[in-house]
Amino acid sequence: MADTTGAEPGTKHARSDGCGGCNGVNGFFSSRGASGMSTNSVSGMASITQEQFISLLLAGLKNQDPLEPMDSQSFLSQLSQFANLQGMQNLNTSFGEMLKLQNLSEGANLLGKTITYTADNVEKSGRVGSLAVENGKVVLEVNGAKVLLDQVQSVRP
Numbered sequence: 001m002a003d004t005t006g007a008e009p010g011t012k013h014a015r016s017d018g019c020g021g022c023n024g025v026n027g028f029f030s031s032r033g034a035s036g037m038s039t040n041s042v043s044g045m046a047s048i049t050q051e052q053f054i055s056l057l058l059a060g061l062k063n064q065d066p067l068e069p070m071d072s073q074s075f076l077s078q079l080s081q082f083a084n085l086q087g088m089q090n091l092n093t094s095f096g097e098m099l100k101l102q103n104l105s106e107g108a109n110l111l112g113k114t115i116t117y118t119a120d121n122v123e124k125s126g127r128v129g130s131l132a133v134e135n136g137k138v139v140l141e142v143n144g145a146k147v148l149l150d151q152v153q154s155v156r157p
Contacts, residue, residue: 107131107138
């Protein structure tokens, strides 16, 4: 296809569509990342699935200008960033589950022990009879009262 802008061959030229001489797809990927969002927008990329990400990259490869192909380094960088994001999301989920189990274990260790806790700005004490998980939080039963694990001030045998 002939360049009718009068620009030197092999140079970028201004276009009336505001692209600034870039192919629409290449400009999309090179300046915004594969998700179409700024590459600094981790929270925006967190909602895209791996399948959607690959589909976007494949669409970009299919529709790219053969005279200005997408930079392979950019492609690999985008894949690497997405893989890192997925790894961080998996770690976050794992840490959340580990924290829940740790809290449950702490509560189980209090069974049969006498605790001092604060409820309604009053210090109270009693023996832990049972525990449960309600709305993701460990709740101790002390003398018929529900006590959250973070209300416990001290523990005695």
